[in-house]
Amino acid sequence: MSSNVKKVLIYAALALWTVIALFPIFWTFSTTFKVAKDVQTGQIIPWLQFTPNWLGLRAIGLSPDTLFTDSTPREEFIKRFWNSIQASLGGAGLALVVGSMAAYGLSRFQYKWMIWRNKDISFFFLSQLILPPVVLAMPFLVLYKELALLDSMFGLILIYALMVLPIVIWIMRDQFDNIPNELEQAALVDGCSSWGAFLKIILPIALPGMVAAFILAVILCWNEYFFAALLTSTHAKTLPVMVASQTGSQGISWWSMAAVSSAAILPLIVIGIFLERFIVKGLTAGAVK
Amino acid sequence: MSNDNLSDQEAVSGQVSDQRKAMGTWMVRLATLGYALLVLLQTLTATGVIEFGFSSWLPAFLGFGVWGVFLCWGNILRLDEQGWRALFVLPAILLTVAMVIFPTFFGLYIAFSDWNLSSATGQHFNGLANFYQLLADERFWNALSNMIFYVATVIVQYAIAFGLALLLNSEIRGQKFFRVAFLLPFMLSPVAVSWMIGKSMLEFRFGPVTNLLRSLGWENPSLLTTPWLAKSTLAAMDAWVWIPFMMILLLAGLQAMSKEVQEAAKVDGASGWQGFWHVTYPLMLQVSMTTVILRIIFQLKLADIVINTTSGGPGGATDTVSSFIFREYKDRSNVGYGTMVAEVYLVLIIIFVSLLLKLSNRIMQRQGA
Numbered sequence: 001m002s003s004n005v006k007k008v009l010i011y012a013a014l015a016l017w018t019v020i021a022l023f024p025i026f027w028t029f030s031t032t033f034k035v036a037k038d039v040q041t042g043q044i045i046p047w048l049q050f051t052p053n054w055l056g057l058r059a060i061g062l063s064p065d066t067l068f069t070d071s072t073p074r075e076e077f078i079k080r081f082w083n084s085i086q087a088s089l090g091g092a093g094l095a096l097v098v099g100s101m102a103a104y105g106l107s108r109f110q111y112k113w114m115i116w117r118n119k120d121i122s123f124f125f126l127s128q129l130i131l132p133p134v135v136l137a138m139p140f141l142v143l144y145k146e147l148a149l150l151d152s153m154f155g156l157i158l159i160y161a162l163m164v165l166p167i168v169i170w171i172m173r174d175q176f177d178n179i180p181n182e183l184e185q186a187a188l189v190d191g192c193s194s195w196g197a198f199l200k201i202i203l204p205i206a207l208p209g210m211v212a213a214f215i216l217a218v219i220l221c222w223n224e225y226f227f228a229a230l231l232t233s234t235h236a237k238t239l240p241v242m243v244a245s246q247t248g249s250q251g252i253s254w255w256s257m258a259a260v261s262s263a264a265i266l267p268l269i270v271i272g273i274f275l276e277r278f279i280v281k282g283l284t285a286g287a288v289k
Numbered sequence: 290m291s292n293d294n295l296s297d298q299e300a301v302s303g304q305v306s307d308q309r310k311a312m313g314t315w316m317v318r319l320a321t322l323g324y325a326l327l328v329l330l331q332t333l334t335a336t337g338v339i340e341f342g343f344s345s346w347l348p349a350f351l352g353f354g355v356w357g358v359f360l361c362w363g364n365i366l367r368l369d370e371q372g373w374r375a376l377f378v379l380p381a382i383l384l385t386v387a388m389v390i391f392p393t394f395f396g397l398y399i400a401f402s403d404w405n406l407s408s409a410t411g412q413h414f415n416g417l418a419n420f421y422q423l424l425a426d427e428r429f430w431n432a433l434s435n436m437i438f439y440v441a442t443v444i445v446q447y448a449i450a451f452g453l454a455l456l457l458n459s460e461i462r463g464q465k466f467f468r469v470a471f472l473l474p475f476m477l478s479p480v481a482v483s484w485m486i487g488k489s490m491l492e493f494r495f496g497p498v499t500n501l502l503r504s505l506g507w508e509n510p511s512l513l514t515t516p517w518l519a520k521s522t523l524a525a526m527d528a529w530v531w532i533p534f535m536m537i538l539l540l541a542g543l544q545a546m547s548k549e550v551q552e553a554a555k556v557d558g559a560s561g562w563q564g565f566w567h568v569t570y571p572l573m574l575q576v577s578m579t580t581v582i583l584r585i586i587f588q589l590k591l592a593d594i595v596i597n598t599t600s601g602g603p604g605g606a607t608d609t610v611s612s613f614i615f616r617e618y619k620d621r622s623n624v625g626y627g628t629m630v631a632e633v634y635l636v637l638i639i640i641f642v643s644l645l646l647k648l649s650n651r652i653m654q655r656q657g658a
Contacts, residue, residue: 162384
């Protein structure tokens with residue numbers, strides 16, 4: 001096969017997969033601007049096949065004509081959006097702090113507690129990766145009811161922190177293992193405590209890894225649906241739950257569905273485009289040596 | 290460094306004064322005693338023996354955090370440097386114990402009881418009744434066999450992801466653009482994917498995908514109503530979301546491989562295909578193994594897409610164990626039976642993943658020998 005033919009085939013395959021990967025995203029954004037007729041006739045290309053309409057954005061009070069008026073749907077939408085931000089930043093932040101500390105400890109010191117050593121403690125954390133959410137969901141329902149934490153932001157943040165904790169520890173352990181410990185040794189000789197060395201010397205070096213772990217954790221928390229659907233109702237409901245509950249009595253209003261969906265995926269697409277480097281770093285840390 | 294450190298620790302802890310040591314020990318003891326009293330008080334209140342306790346268990350839960358603070362503090366007083374070192378891992382351990390280990394075991398208590406959250410009768414034990422119900426429940430076995438299908442599709446996803454990784458690793462222009470474009474599906478909320486792809490793009494009358502299939506000559510593309518087709522469609526949607534994840538790992542593996550090895554393969558006169566099978570692929574075995582195992586672990590949790598696209602239908606054809614339990618709770622508020630299914634599923638997963646890890650270790654060893 002000549003190298004030119006090969007080149008063409010490679011680019012054709014790349015183009016095909018680009019369409020497969022991006023068309024659904026385009027479809028989501030464009031459906032926001034369609035009226036019922038456009039949806040039901042399967043129009044695809046804006047301006048050419050259908051005239052963009054503010055219907056979708058009006059449904060969440062964000063179209064130009066509703067933007068500066070009072071709007072109940074917009075309040076509801078902003079509340080859900082804000083809830084999602086709180087839950088994902090809170091959960092990821094808590095997991096990052098607790099997880100980085102644990103990962104650093106496990107990477108640098110030898111622990112021994114009864115028969116437990118570092119290897120066992122690491123396994124204890126990582127083994128939770130295989131725990132399906134459904135195993136915890138029912139006990140949490142009952143426990144949170146007793147704790148008065150059902151439908152509360154605090155409860156949701158705690159669960160999310162716990163859900164991403166093994167992943168954060170996995171990533172950060174790899175990061176700290178790659179930092180030579182001569183750095184702290186020097187600091188310890190200079191009279192620095194182990195926490196001083198950790199905070200002043202190691203953390204700044206490990207910062208890119210922490211950003212990677214944080215972003216990955218935020219993505220997972222932002223998209224989480226299972227716990228949110230079971231444990232929240234009126235107060236702490238997040239965006240994915242709002243998306244899932246968009247069905248009205250007269251069928252689905254696709255434009256408002258698409259508008260809420262767009263809002264749910266837009267922040268992550270922005271993150272994906274600008275912080276791709278960190279996401280790749282986070283995904284590959286520990287898995288690829 | 291371990292041995293040096295251990296002797297260091299002994300030297301350091303030797304300097305702690307007896308008075309400080311005693312203070313630390315008593316701090317831990319008093320905190321434990323105080324917390325035990327709090328739990329006892331709350332238990333008595335909850336069972337109705339006394340009436341002046343708190344109205345919910347929240348103080349008992351927060352008390353656990355306070356106890357944790359005193360435990361860490363007492364350790365620092367008692368052991369100095371070793372206590373400071375324990376402070377690195379203790380918060381994570383305490384959080385995990387409170388939020389994972391305790392609920393999992395509490396789940397056993399729920400699993401052996403008849404407990405309908407929406408009824409007023411509350412919890413009462415019914416022994417192994419839930420377990421027998423599960424053994425006889427065809428919907429559970431159906432969901433479990435669907436899981437085997439979904440896990441098996443990981444191999445197809447792996448093949449596609451490997452292909453994409455190879456494409457991205459070849460000398461192309463705009464590599465960064467393609468990498469970002471290919472990664473994006475992984476970032477999207479599964480719920481949004483279910484609605485905008487599952488319900489909208491695959492809509493029978495006007496969805497663009499069904500339209501495309503019709504124009505290709507498929508008269509009746511009932512993607513979500515024919516059982517085997519619905520299962521494959523959901524597997525395809527799931528693949529769309531997760532292929533980027535595998536692709537990124539495999540691409541990193543390819544990029545970490547030294548160019549010299551690949552050049553050497555070319556010089557030896559191996560064709561592209563031979564070079565791939567004899568040089569690239571064996572070197573990628575380790576990364577492939579990690580990728581596939583991680584992916585299978587995530588696949589066992591599959592739920593969101595199924596719940597939102599088909600709710601397990603038609604006739605349970607697309608059900609996963611998680612979505613089955615989700616509906617069992619949503620429809621019947623039956624936490625007892627749902628938890629029993631979940632705990633049994635957890636045991637099955639642990640056995641399956643352990644076997645999988647054993648198998649992969651054996652393959653890697655054979656490869657090394």
